[in-house]
Amino acid sequence: MNKTQMDLLQGTLDLLVLKTLQAGPTHGWDIAQRIQQVSRDILRVGQGSLYPALHRLEAQGWIRSEWGASDRNRRAKFYRLTAAGRKQLAAETELWERFTGAVDLILKTN
Numbered sequence: 614m615n616k617t618q619m620d621l622l623q624g625t626l627d628l629l630v631l632k633t634l635q636a637g638p639t640h641g642w643d644i645a646q647r648i649q650q651v652s653r654d655i656l657r658v659g660q661g662s663l664y665p666a667l668h669r670l671e672a673q674g675w676i677r678s679e680w681g682a683s684d685r686n687r688r689a690k691f692y693r694l695t696a697a698g699r700k701q702l703a704a705e706t707e708l709w710e711r712f713t714g715a716v717d718l719i720l721k722t723n
Contacts, residue, residue: 626658626666628709631694631702634676638693640683641667667692675701 675698
């Protein structure tokens with residue numbers, strides 16, 4: 614990893630996965646690619662972090678999965694946001710905005 618790429622904290626990864634799934638069902642590799650693409654290659658999610666997060670989110674009832682065929686006609690597990698996941702996304706987004714606002718206030722203080 615270079616200086617322009619960042620590791621994600623667990624809670625942050627959960628928020629980004631939920632946000633990515635808001636656009637519609639997709640498989641794990643695509644979730645990681647979308648996060649990397651939207652962040653302009655600053656955020657990268659490795660399989661060792663992504664799949665435990667997906668399992669954790671599914672265990673909490675925030676996402677559901679089912680097997681299907683990927684764009685390349687390979688068997689893949691597709692994840693989708695549940696109603697509880699949409700509520701959690703809204704709550705975590707609000708908390709994130711409060712947190713980053715507070716950090717921003719501190720950084721702008723002389």
